[in-house]
Amino acid sequence: MADTDITLDARGLSRAYRRGSEEILALDGVTLSIKRGEFVSFMGPSGSGKTTLVNLLGCLDNPSAGELHLAGKKIFGEGKRLSERELTVVRREVFGYIFQNFYLVPSLTVRENVAVPLAFYRKPGAEAEVDRLLKLLGIEHRANHLPREISGGEMQRVAIARALVNRPEILLADEPTGNLDSRRSTEIGEVLQELNRSSGLTIVMVTHDPGLAKLGGRHIEMRDGRAYEG
Amino acid sequence: MISKFQIAYKSLLRKKVRTLLTVVGITLSSLVLVSLFGFNQGYEKALNHDIDNMGYQIMVMAKGCPYEAATLMLQGGKGLRYMDPGMVRDIAKRPEVQATTPILMQAFFDPNKGESGGIAGYFGVDPSSYPAMKPFLRFRKGSWFVSDTAREVVMGYEAAELEQREVGDMTMVPEKNVPLKVVGILERTGTQDDGTIFVPLKTLQQIAGTDKITTIGIKAKKDADLVRLENELYQLPDVQVVSFSQVKQTIMKLIGTARVMVLSIALIAVFIAMVGVANTVLMSVYERKQEIGILKTMGAMPHDIFVLVWTETLMLCAGGSVVGIMAAMLCNGITDLFIRRLLPYAPSGGLVAIDFRLALYTLGIILVVGLLSGLYPAWQAGRMRPLESIRSE
Ligand SMILES: Nc1ncnc2c1ncn2[C@@H]1O[C@H](COP(=O)(O)OP(=O)(O)O)[C@@H](O)[C@H]1O
Ligand SMILES: [Mg+2]
Numbered sequence: 001m002a003d004t005d006i007t008l009d010a011r012g013l014s015r016a017y018r019r020g021s022e023e024i025l026a027l028d029g030v031t032l033s034i035k036r037g038e039f040v041s042f043m044g045p046s047g048s049g050k051t052t053l054v055n056l057l058g059c060l061d062n063p064s065a066g067e068l069h070l071a072g073k074k075i076f077g078e079g080k081r082l083s084e085r086e087l088t089v090v091r092r093e094v095f096g097y098i099f100q101n102f103y104l105v106p107s108l109t110v111r112e113n114v115a116v117p118l119a120f121y122r123k124p125g126a127e128a129e130v131d132r133l134l135k136l137l138g139i140e141h142r143a144n145h146l147p148r149e150i151s152g153g154e155m156q157r158v159a160i161a162r163a164l165v166n167r168p169e170i171l172l173a174d175e176p177t178g179n180l181d182s183r184r185s186t187e188i189g190e191v192l193q194e195l196n197r198s199s200g201l202t203i204v205m206v207t208h209d210p211g212l213a214k215l216g217g218r219h220i221e222m223r224d225g226r227a228y229e230g
Numbered sequence: 231m232i233s234k235f236q237i238a239y240k241s242l243l244r245k246k247v248r249t250l251l252t253v254v255g256i257t258l259s260s261l262v263l264v265s266l267f268g269f270n271q272g273y274e275k276a277l278n279h280d281i282d283n284m285g286y287q288i289m290v291m292a293k294g295c296p297y298e299a300a301t302l303m304l305q306g307g308k309g310l311r312y313m314d315p316g317m318v319r320d321i322a323k324r325p326e327v328q329a330t331t332p333i334l335m336q337a338f339f340d341p342n343k344g345e346s347g348g349i350a351g352y353f354g355v356d357p358s359s360y361p362a363m364k365p366f367l368r369f370r371k372g373s374w375f376v377s378d379t380a381r382e383v384v385m386g387y388e389a390a391e392l393e394q395r396e397v398g399d400m401t402m403v404p405e406k407n408v409p410l411k412v413v414g415i416l417e418r419t420g421t422q423d424d425g426t427i428f429v430p431l432k433t434l435q436q437i438a439g440t441d442k443i444t445t446i447g448i449k450a451k452k453d454a455d456l457v458r459l460e461n462e463l464y465q466l467p468d469v470q471v472v473s474f475s476q477v478k479q480t481i482m483k484l485i486g487t488a489r490v491m492v493l494s495i496a497l498i499a500v501f502i503a504m505v506g507v508a509n510t511v512l513m514s515v516y517e518r519k520q521e522i523g524i525l526k527t528m529g530a531m532p533h534d535i536f537v538l539v540w541t542e543t544l545m546l547c548a549g550g551s552v553v554g555i556m557a558a559m560l561c562n563g564i565t566d567l568f569i570r571r572l573l574p575y576a577p578s579g580g581l582v583a584i585d586f587r588l589a590l591y592t593l594g595i596i597l598v599v600g601l602l603s604g605l606y607p608a609w610q611a612g613r614m615r616p617l618e619s620i621r622s623e
Binding site: 055060061084085088091092095097099101103105106107108112115116117118119120121127130162163166 | 231232233234236237240241243244520521523524525526527528529530531532534613615616617620
């Protein structure tokens with residue numbers, strides 16, 4: 001039944017948050033599918049539900065309603081929810097994540113930061129990825145520096161390398177250039193585009209930067225918890 | 231590449247001062263704990279050593295005779311009561327007795343001793359039975375008396391040092407002005423013998439103008455029923471029986487109460503240090519909330535994070551404890567002096583005996599308690615949800 005080209009398939013995905021007695025519907029029945037190798041960018045005003053959606057797509061959170069299929073396999077839906085442990089298994093097999101704040105471990109060097117995921121989970125041959133990615137992202141000369149000794153653009157490159165070290169199929173990027181100036185933003189955008197083109201990495205990106213959004217082949221506009229294909 | 235161990239270790243180094251203070255807390259409490267364990271073990275050993283080195287297990291004295299050399303010194307010759315030497319033969323006949331030795335304790339006032347004079351204590355011992363009872367006595371120089379009436383003395387290590395005597399020197403018995411020749415100086419034994427001046431029994435009797443004795447030392451046979459022997463000896467008229475096993479029990483009982491108190495203080499110290507550990511680790515977990523969240527998005531399972539944080543606790547405790555135990559072993563002498571000041575009675579010799587087994591035992595206790603105190607922070611960290619921790623900016 002599942003189209004093998006479709007890697008992420010969301011149907012009527014909703015997420016409500018409780019704030020006191022109020023209930024906020026952050027995501028209001030989003031249906032969309034993302035194909036393998038696609039570069040999708042989400043735009044939209046602050047509070048429109050972009051982060052909520054991306055977190056659900058990335059199995060970082062359970063939806064309140066709706067279904068999510070990953071490569072044809074149902075992850076959420078019809079009362080099916082995954083435990084933290086099960087979500088972790090899915091995440092480390094399939095996803096890599098980068099965020100606006102790079103969240104590098106300050107006490108570890110650049111190389112160690114890239115290798116951190118391997119301390120917990122290691123796909124075969126992943127060790128070799130560390131140096132390959134350092135080189136690919138142009139930060140090998142910083143390998144033995146601590147995060148505080150490098151620039152913001154370099155930090156995000158380290159975060160990207162770390163996200164890719166276990167060779168994920170899908171990279172989720174929530175405002176990856178939100179903390180960078182426009183020159184660095186463009187550079188990071190080009191890095192992502194290159195990764196998407198050369199290795200067929202599926203990328204799901206949230207951004208405020210229209211220039212960056214153009215790099216992806218597909219745009220989705222978010223408003224009030226709904227998605228509008230543009 | 232990089233292990234959980236390295237991640238834990240490096241995150242401890244991030245707040246060096248805080249880590250150091252926590253480790254110091256564990257170091258101190260380990261030091262106190264291992265020293266006390268060492269004392270528990272060492273005190274009884276030292277006491278046994280003292281008692282074994284008496285050479286005899288039971289002493290019989292005339293009623294009212296002070297048996298402690300110290301009391302003897304304080305009261306001078308005045309308080310002494312005497313026994314008939316014939317009693318020795320009587321006692322020696324009993325089946326439980328292996329050997330006996332008669333002793334005459336005498337004290338003379340020496341006006342040249344100290345600032346306003348002092349008491350010099352003399353032990354009249356029988357050359358034919360006393361040395362045989364204490365074969366472990368070693369001479370630094372010289373040997374025992376040539377005969378049982380020789381005008382000679384053998385000096386304990388400290389007695390000789392105090393009077394600055396060498397073998398061959400003459401020494402004067404105060405009050406009586408009798409010169410005696412030093413024929414032997416003993417090695418240090420770490421017991422009362424160190425301060426004693428030994429004279430042949432008959433010589434001392436002659437000097438003191440008596441044919442009596444004050445004490446009989448009794449060595450029991452190996453498997454003899456000591457309690458029965460003691461009870462039999464109690465039947466003798468006008469004597470009192472001092473059994474060292476009883477003395478030991480009394481002392482151990484006295485010390486026991488003090489031990490329990492000090493041990494509770496040590497346990498409180500350990501407890502406080504562990505609260506410190508829990509606090510430090512918990513603080514660092516909360517500070518690293520986002521980092522932990524990221525590790526979880528990177529594939530770390532709850533138990534991975536649990537182990538990571540637990541490893542940090544273990545490192546703090548192991549580091550502090552090893553340093554503390556080593557320090558305790560090095561500062562053994564100081565602890566000894568300190569405890570000596572606190573106790574009503576302390577045997578000679580090392581009071582604090584910390585051996586490898588005890589060190590391991592203490593390390594084990596600290597690690598177990600440390601792991602327990604790391605349980606809560608580690609559990610907290612393990613159950614953090616990645617999203618919530620990332621959002622907490
Ligand atoms: N954990 C939460 N608890 C309560 N409300 C939340 C939570 N996360 C997000 N929201 C709310 O959901 C809505 C969508 O948020 P979000 O997905 O972060 O939007 P965006 O990323 O587009 O700025 C907002 O109104 C936000 O306040
Ligand atoms: Mg957002």
